Amino acid sequence: MINRKNVARVAGVGAAATIAMGLFSTGAANADTFVPLPGGEIVKHLSDGTVVTVRLVGESALISPSLGSTPVHRNAWVSGSAQVELSGTGAEAGGKIFPGYTVGCQVNIAGGGAEGGVEAGSDWQGESPSIGASSGGNLSLGPGQATSFYILDIEEADDFGNEAHKKRNKFKGSNGSVTWSDSTIGLSGCGGYAQARAFVSVEVETDNVVTWVTLWGQPFSLG
Known part of the structure; x- marks a missing residue:
């Protein structure tokens, strides 16, 4: 398993990440394939x-x-930027951004594939809904299985001063964003084809409405 440092750059205003297209190769048998999405x-x-x-x-x-050179191991490094903009009545409400990825082994994840997934754009009341995701991108999946994980692991103190880890970036006002670069997806145990896709879930609470909106990215092959 290749271990690279995950980098999450968190900003309070929207930002766009730029990407360069191409194919990076260290030899015919060890080609790193760049996939723009x-x-x-x-x-x-x-x-x-x-x-x-x-x-x-x-x-x-x-x-x-x-590095194991076996069909049951796959590695990928993913990058992107999630941007949120609020307008209208609750334009200054702020919110929370939860970026992550769903990974599947020999299963169609075109519809999301996340356990406990929340329908995009649904209004709800009460506790934050869960997309069934954990933290960390080192996964072990068998055929027909899919799971999700969050990109962020933000360390901060809880209400009692103890260390806590959050899976979201909280922003104030009308704009927020999260940018990540070379976050790891390490998959083992999958002998068939494997896919992944990004998701961005956003929680917004105004004076009258609490909403949870989920945007799905395009699925891509892990080989």
């Missing part, structure tokens, strides 16, 4: 007049052969 956008109109726009930009993946 289209990202996406979703717009949700809330019942109180707030408009939530979520974008995934600058998305890419670098697929690398496993």
Whole structure:
């Protein structure tokens, strides 16, 4: 398994990551394949007049052969930027951004494939819904299995001063973003084809509405 340092750059305003297209190779048998991805956008109109726009930009993946040189091991490094814009009634409400990836082994993840997944753009009340994701991108999956993980692991103190780890970036005002570079997806145990896709889930709470919006990226092959 290749271990690279994950880098998450968190900003309070929207930012776009730029990517270069090409193929990086260290030899015919050890080619790293660069995959540019289209990202996406979703717009949700809330019942109180707030408009939530979520974008995934600058998305890419670098697929690398496993050091183990076996078909059950795969490695990828993923990059992208999640951007959120609020307008209308609750334009200054702020929110929380949860970026991550769903990975599947011999399973169709075109519909998301995340256990406990929340329908994009749904309004809800109460505790934050879960997309069924854990932290960390080192995964072990068998045929027909899919799982999800969050990119962020932000260390901060809880209400009692103890160390806590958060899977989201919290922003104030009308704009927020999270950018990640070379975050690792390490998959083992999958003897068949494997796919992954990004997701960006956003929680927004205005004076009248609590909403959870999920944007899915395009699936891409891990080999």
